[in-house]
Amino acid sequence: MLSNTFKALLVEKTGDAQVTHRLVEQPLEALPAGEVLIRVSYSSLNYKDALSAKGHPGVTTIFPHIPGIDAAGTVVSSTVSAFQAGDAVIVTGFDLGMNTWGGFAEYVRVPAAWVVPLPxxxxxxxxxxxxxxxxxxxxCVDALLHRGVCDGEVLVTGSTGGxxxxxxxxxxxxxxxxxxxxxKVxxxxxLRSLGATCILSREEAIDQTGKPLLKERWIGVVDTVGGAMLGTALKSTRYGGCVTACGLVGGAELATTIYPFILRGVCLQGIDSANCPMSHRLSLWHKLATDWKPANLEDMAQVVGLNQLSEQIDRMLQGQSVGRVVVVPTDSGNP
Ligand SMILES: NC(=O)c1ccc[n+]([C@@H]2O[C@H](COP(=O)([O-])OP(=O)(O)OC[C@H]3O[C@@H](n4cnc5c(N)ncnc54)[C@H](OP(=O)(O)O)[C@@H]3O)[C@@H](O)[C@H]2O)c1
Structure with missing residues (x-):
């Protein structure tokens, strides 16, 4: 039976602009308007959630707030025919967990346009x-394939992160x-268990010479770090290679010259997952469920309850997280 209240991690801003979070019970009617009510079985912790939980204005401006840009669970009720009670579904991105109450809760209510059927x-x-x-x-991988990146070494930065x-x-x-x-030494x-064949330290991946171009090495790059590491990756990318930029844990600035682009035809491809169009999203989820599904998925995740999230958020903001943190919206972390 549907309860009148639900458990959630609520982020609040106090009068003196301090941001705190705590576990609360909220009335179900406090959920935002939306076509699909979902009972959340699992959520996950992403860097954006850690920023949201600390009140970062680039992510969340409306408080009190429930973070969690991801949620997966079962439809409780739907006002559109595309989804029926009992359907297993996924929601990631759009405004979920930004200024729309998110997945660190037992329930979310969202527009049907955000909902992906579980593959x-x-x-x-x-x-x-x-x-x-x-x-x-x-x-990122799809963009590399699209650019014809096939043979050669691919660099991944921030590689122990999610x-x-x-x-x-x-x-x-x-x-x-x-x-x-x-x-992380x-x-x-x-990293080798995930399939990495070569490992570099952060120091080795940041150029100190100041040269505009370095020896050509990478045919493709997945960069989650930004800043000097992204600049160095661009200098070391081979003729016709592609660099995908999706993150900024190492800095939001980008120092580069025009040379990688005009002398080596390097492509810098920006990546945004939040507003990825639904047709592309569905095709990528299908790939993730089949040919691209990592064999060792379970090995890269730990499961935590809502009351263990605080510690994980701090670890993530200190750059200490390894793999993925899956969140079960209970105190204990048990489904
Ligand atoms: N564009 C998008 O759609 C999109 C979607 C998801 C995430 N992102 C962004 O991608 C980035 C990573 O997200 P995530 O969820 O994977 O975070 P994460 O799990 O915390 O991983 C980040 C990893 O980056 C490395 N790192 C941390 N601080 C660093 C620093 N100062 N310098 C160099 N490396 C550092 C660490 O790995 P090592 O210790 O192994 O170096 C860390 O584990 C974030 O900026 C996030 O906002 C963007």
């Missing part, structure tokens, strides 16, 4: 091990030779 051969839990991180990694881990695993599954950049074995 066959994928469980709800697998969909959230992937989540926005998986969709983003898939967008997007990075999944990009390494998908590229390895597609038989690319993957070089992973990490700041203790995680080299983890």
């Amino acid at each position: 066959q051969r994928m469980t709800l839990k697998e969909s959230m091990i992937l989540g926005t991180a998986g969709l983003t990694a898939a967008l 997007v990075g881990s999944l990009a390494v695993a998908i590229l390895a599954k597609l038989d690319y030779s993957v070089t992973a950049v990490t700041g 203790a995680q080299h074995e983890y």
Whole structure:
């Protein structure tokens, strides 16, 4: 039976502009308007959620707020014929968890246009091990394939993070030779288990020479870091190669010259998963459920309850997270 209230991680701004979060019960009627009410089985922690939980104005401006840009679960009720009670569905991105109450809760209510049917051969839990991180990694790989990147070494930065881990695993599954950049010496074995064949330290991946171009090495790049690491990747990309830029954990600025573009025909491809059109989204989720599905998905995830999220959020903002954090909207972390 549908309860009148639901558990959630609520982020509040106090009078002195301090941002705090705590576990609360909210009335179901407080959920935003929307066509599809979903009982959340799993959510996941993404970098944007960590920013939202700390009140970052670039992500969330309306408080009180429930973060969680990902949610997977079962439709409770729907006012559109495309979704029926009992359907297993996924929602990632759009405004979920930004200024629309998100997946760190037992229920979400969203527009039908945001809802993806759970693909066959994928469980709800697998969909959230992937989540926005998986969709983003898939967008990067898809862009590389679209640019004809086929033979050669592909660089993945921020490689032990969510997007990075999944990009390494998908590229390895597609038989690319993957070089992973990490700041975590203790995680080299983890990266090799995902399929990385070569590992670089962050220092090795940031140019100190100041030269406009470096020796050509990468045929493709999945960059989750931005800043100096993205600038260096552009300088080291081979003739006709493609660099996909999706993240900014290392900085939002980009120092580059025009040379990689006009002397080597390098392509810099921006990636946005939040507003990825539905037709492209459906095709990528299908790939993630079939040919691109990493064999070791379970090994890259830990499951936590709402009351363990605070610690995970801090770890993520310190650059310490490894793989994916799947969230079960209970205190205990048990479904
Ligand atoms: N464009 C999009 O649609 C989209 C979608 C999802 C995520 N993103 C962005 O992608 C980035 C990664 O997201 P995520 O969810 O994968 O985060 P995450 O799980 O926290 O991973 C980030 C990883 O980056 C590395 N890192 C952290 N701080 C760094 C620093 N100062 N310098 C260099 N490397 C650093 C760390 O890996 P190592 O220790 O292995 O180096 C860390 O684990 C974020 O900026 C996020 O906003 C964008």
